[in-house]
Amino acid sequence: MASKYINVNLKVWRQKNANTKGKMETYKLDTVSTDSSFLEMMDQLNEQLINERQEPIAFDHDCREGICGMCSLYINGRAHGPDNAVTTCQLHMRKFDDGATIYIEPWRSKAFPVIKDLVVDRSAFDRIQQAGGFVSVNTSGNTIDANATPIPKADADKAFEAAACIGCGACVASCKNSSAMLFVGAKVSQYALLPQGKVEATNRVLNMVRQMEEEGFGNCTNTGACEVECPKGISLENIARMNREFMKAMITAE
Amino acid sequence: MSKSAILSSSIAKKYWMALTGLFLCLFLVGHLLGNLQLILKAGEEGKRAFNEYAYFMTHNPLIKVMSYLTYLSILFHAVDGILLTIQNKKARPIGYAHNSPNANSKFFARQMAVLGSIILIFIVIHMSNFWWKMKYSSDPMPLHSITVVDPQSKTPQSLYITHSDNYFPVSAFENSQMGEAQMEIRNGNEFFNKQVDVKMGEGYKDLYSLTVAFFGKDTDAIKANEQAGLAVAFYVLAMIVLSLHLMHGFSSAFQSLGVNHRRYNAGIKLFGKLFSIIIPAAFAMIPLYIFFTK
Ligand code: HEM
Ligand code: SF4
Ligand code: FES
Numbered sequence: 001m002a003s004k005y006i007n008v009n010l011k012v013w014r015q016k017n018a019n020t021k022g023k024m025e026t027y028k029l030d031t032v033s034t035d036s037s038f039l040e041m042m043d044q045l046n047e048q049l050i051n052e053r054q055e056p057i058a059f060d061h062d063c064r065e066g067i068c069g070m071c072s073l074y075i076n077g078r079a080h081g082p083d084n085a086v087t088t089c090q091l092h093m094r095k096f097d098d099g100a101t102i103y104i105e106p107w108r109s110k111a112f113p114v115i116k117d118l119v120v121d122r123s124a125f126d127r128i129q130q131a132g133g134f135v136s137v138n139t140s141g142n143t144i145d146a147n148a149t150p151i152p153k154a155d156a157d158k159a160f161e162a163a164a165c166i167g168c169g170a171c172v173a174s175c176k177n178s179s180a181m182l183f184v185g186a187k188v189s190q191y192a193l194l195p196q197g198k199v200e201a202t203n204r205v206l207n208m209v210r211q212m213e214e215e216g217f218g219n220c221t222n223t224g225a226c227e228v229e230c231p232k233g234i235s236l237e238n239i240a241r242m243n244r245e246f247m248k249a250m251i252t253a254e
Numbered sequence: 255m256s257k258s259a260i261l262s263s264s265i266a267k268k269y270w271m272a273l274t275g276l277f278l279c280l281f282l283v284g285h286l287l288g289n290l291q292l293i294l295k296a297g298e299e300g301k302r303a304f305n306e307y308a309y310f311m312t313h314n315p316l317i318k319v320m321s322y323l324t325y326l327s328i329l330f331h332a333v334d335g336i337l338l339t340i341q342n343k344k345a346r347p348i349g350y351a352h353n354s355p356n357a358n359s360k361f362f363a364r365q366m367a368v369l370g371s372i373i374l375i376f377i378v379i380h381m382s383n384f385w386w387k388m389k390y391s392s393d394p395m396p397l398h399s400i401t402v403v404d405p406q407s408k409t410p411q412s413l414y415i416t417h418s419d420n421y422f423p424v425s426a427f428e429n430s431q432m433g434e435a436q437m438e439i440r441n442g443n444e445f446f447n448k449q450v451d452v453k454m455g456e457g458y459k460d461l462y463s464l465t466v467a468f469f470g471k472d473t474d475a476i477k478a479n480e481q482a483g484l485a486v487a488f489y490v491l492a493m494i495v496l497s498l499h500l501m502h503g504f505s506s507a508f509q510s511l512g513v514n515h516r517r518y519n520a521g522i523k524l525f526g527k528l529f530s531i532i533i534p535a536a537f538a539m540i541p542l543y544i545f546f547t548k
Contacts, residue, residue, distance in 0.1 A: 013351070
């Protein structure tokens with residue numbers, strides 16, 4: 001595709017820190033290459049702001065190739081913008097028209113408070129992981145090779161699909177209830193499907209769900225928005241599996 | 255694990271929503287089969303069928319249990335649903351300046367609480383229109399009667415239909431052997447012989463005439479409701495709302511209960527769609543039919 005240049009109007013959420021109120025600010029940015037990624041466009045905007053001696057916009061990013069889950073941004077009313085199955089770093093400016101107005105906002109959730117501008121605190125996800133998203137392995141020198149345990153191919157595939165979750169939080173951001181069920185469902189599922197994970201399955205699901213609730217995420221109402229917006233195509237099947245695991249655990253736990 | 259998790263955990267709340275919701279779906283089927291008696295048979299036979307059904311619904315002990323379960327389900331479902339919705343609203347204190355939710359979900363799936371609240375208002379009005387009148391209203395319900403012509407005297411007379419086949423229809427007028435002077439109606443529908451204080455039988459409360467008149471058709475017992483058009487429109491509107499609630503709710507309940515399997519998903523979705531269209535449409539058809547065939 002031949003590269004093109006477009007001019008855009010940007011409406012960006014600016015907020016000094018967690019304790020101040022923020023507001024939407026408008027910026028004009030000219031000659032944006034349609035080949036650039038969305039984050040490169042943000043870099044270009046920040047250069048412009050720095051040249052104008054204004055404070056650049058804070059936003060999260062790290063790998064810039066869709067694997068770390070750091071980049072967030074609610075773009076024109078959708079998590080990670082108008083493209084499907086991509087992170088913001090994989091979104092390209094060719095998705096936008098010349099003269100377009102683009103709204104850029106942080107993830108909105110009580111559990112993801114804004115730290116500055118577009119950066120939110122996603123440590124709630126870390127605490128959910130710490131509550132049970134692991135397997136306990138004896139590392140005293142006689143660890144069993146994981147490949148020595150036979151696992152049905154179908155289960156291994158499903159566990160792998162669940163493990164593709166990068167913890168980006170798009171599911172929470174796009175859910176009308178700010179529910180984290182897709183994320184937690186994926187994390188519970190990736191272990192529940194494997195023999196190594198079955199050992200701690202009961203406590204895992206109970207503890208992770210309790211932590212999820214304590215963090216202030218909402219309740220799932222199965223609208224399916226998360227599945228549509230998830231950059232890794234995590235399926236609602238994982239939420240159903242967690243619901244089954246939770247039911248089993250609720251009935252049998254002591 | 256604390257015992258309260260069965261009530262308070264977010265996932266367990268969803269089980270309750272799903273279980274009560276699906277139970278209410280079952281209730282809808284039963285209620286519809288009953289209501290269809292209003293229009294399936296014409297004339298006196300239809301009236302008889304519906305009033306017998308109404309009698310059955312108020313006298314069968316198993317139905318009593320089911321009806322209390324239904325009231326409980328509606329209450330629990332509504333309270334739990336509203337609590338969940340309030341919690342969910344609190345989970346996003348600051349909203350988006352620009353949001354495109356239609357890109358990833360259906361509006362009726364996002365508005366379950368609004369749809370449910372409209373259904374709740376409908377249920378309250380609906381019950382005060384029919385159920386309350388049937389059970390508690392201070393002015394007595396008319397009882398099911400038929401007019402027959404005595405072949406000898408050639409005078410028409412009105413007879414109350416009785417529930418048990420062992421009793422003859424009871425005359426509503428004085429000029430018969432068991433005249434009104436001796437007959438007394440107690441407890442709304444029980445015929446007593448005043449002289450000997452013996453119950454002669456039970457009549458049918460004429461819910462058929464009440465309902466048919468409510469939706470705009472004159473009957474022998476009751477004159478047609480002047481605001482029947484409004485009543486029919488409200489009923490139909492409520493059924494559209496119910497349809498949207500079920501369009502999301504039916505298959506959603508299976509997901510909540512953890513039933514999500516590639517082999518069955520398409521079937522559940524299809525059945526849910528058909529259910530959420532056919533059941534409310536059949537409900538709505540009844541008042542429409544009554545209204546337009548007067
Ligand atoms: C005959 C009447 C009703 C039927 C058959 C019905 C059925 C259902 C079903 C099957 C669900 C899906 C449950 C799930 O997703 O797990 C549902 C959800 C819901 N219902 Fe109802 N419902 C009825 C009346 C009501 C009423 C009166 C309210 C009152 C507010 C209500 C509020 C809700 C809400 C808020 C949800 C979404 C809850 C969630 O997904 O967390 N419903 N309903
Ligand atoms: S489930 Fe998808 S959207 Fe949610 S955190 Fe994981 S990768 Fe992101
Ligand atoms: S920056 Fe790593 S996924 Fe976008």
